[in-house]
Amino acid sequence: MKVLIVEDERSLALEMEAFLQKAFYLCDLAFTARQGQKMMEENQYDFILLDLGLPDKDGLHVLQEAKKCCPGASYIILTARGDLEDRIKGLDLGADDYLPKPFSLLELQSRMHAISRRKSGLKDSLVALGDFTVDLSKRAILFEGQEIGLSRKEFDLLNYMLLHKNRPLTRSQLSEHIWGNFSDDDYDSNFIDVHIKNIRKKLTAYAPAEWLQTIRGIGYKIKI
Numbered sequence: 001m002k003v004l005i006v007e008d009e010r011s012l013a014l015e016m017e018a019f020l021q022k023a024f025y026l027c028d029l030a031f032t033a034r035q036g037q038k039m040m041e042e043n044q045y046d047f048i049l050l051d052l053g054l055p056d057k058d059g060l061h062v063l064q065e066a067k068k069c070c071p072g073a074s075y076i077i078l079t080a081r082g083d084l085e086d087r088i089k090g091l092d093l094g095a096d097d098y099l100p101k102p103f104s105l106l107e108l109q110s111r112m113h114a115i116s117r118r119k120s121g122l123k124d125s126l127v128a129l130g131d132f133t134v135d136l137s138k139r140a141i142l143f144e145g146q147e148i149g150l151s152r153k154e155f156d157l158l159n160y161m162l163l164h165k166n167r168p169l170t171r172s173q174l175s176e177h178i179w180g181n182f183s184d185d186d187y188d189s190n191f192i193d194v195h196i197k198n199i200r201k202k203l204t205a206y207a208p209a210e211w212l213q214t215i216r217g218i219g220y221k222i223k224i
Contacts, residue, residue, distance in 0.1 A: 001046035006036035033057035131207035143206040
């Protein structure tokens with residue numbers, strides 16, 4: 001999933017980027033409100049992590065404007081401010097959560113997972129898909145307790161579709177939100193199709209996977 005970090009404290013921004021990349025997120029960095037707003041106008045993000053104390057514009061104003069160009073993103077406010085009124089304003093403007101500085105990166109990741117599950121209607125990290133079980137926390141898919149060996153990219157693709165269950169996703173949406181605008185492999189037009197084919201092949205060796213559906217002329221979806 002794609003994350004925009006808007007944080008003027010460079011050491012913290014780089015630390016967050018390194019941590020989230022290890023957790024398989026794609027990260028863009030902005031150190032000013034102006035940089036962040038430009039990125040939001042040009043890209044769609046799954047998460048925007050927004051510092052309130054930016055040097056060129058108040059983070060609350062950035063949040064208000066960001067909701068117009070990235071309405072589908074989830075927003076977490078990062079703030080050193082102790083003022084309860086600012087936190088309430090941020091939530092009223094549409095932020096999904098806030099973290100007071102200093103914060104644990106593990107807590108940040110946990111809150112991101114919780115927001116994703118809540119927005120997708122998933123109550124916990126174990127999700128049943130036909131005869132299979134997806135463990136979101138362990139990044140694994142199981143059949144009768146046995147883990148099926150998906151590659152990192154294959155699981156990322158399955159996970160993203162699951163978090164947007166019952167919603168058709170285009171190939172370009174899947175490519176952008178899982179691998180960036182272009183894959184780090186040699187890109188071609190059937191890149192996503194090849195990964196879906198490989199996932200189906202691995203799953204159907206154990207049981208049918210009718211819940212993984214092709215939407216003709218559009219892309220793919222998980223139906224549950």
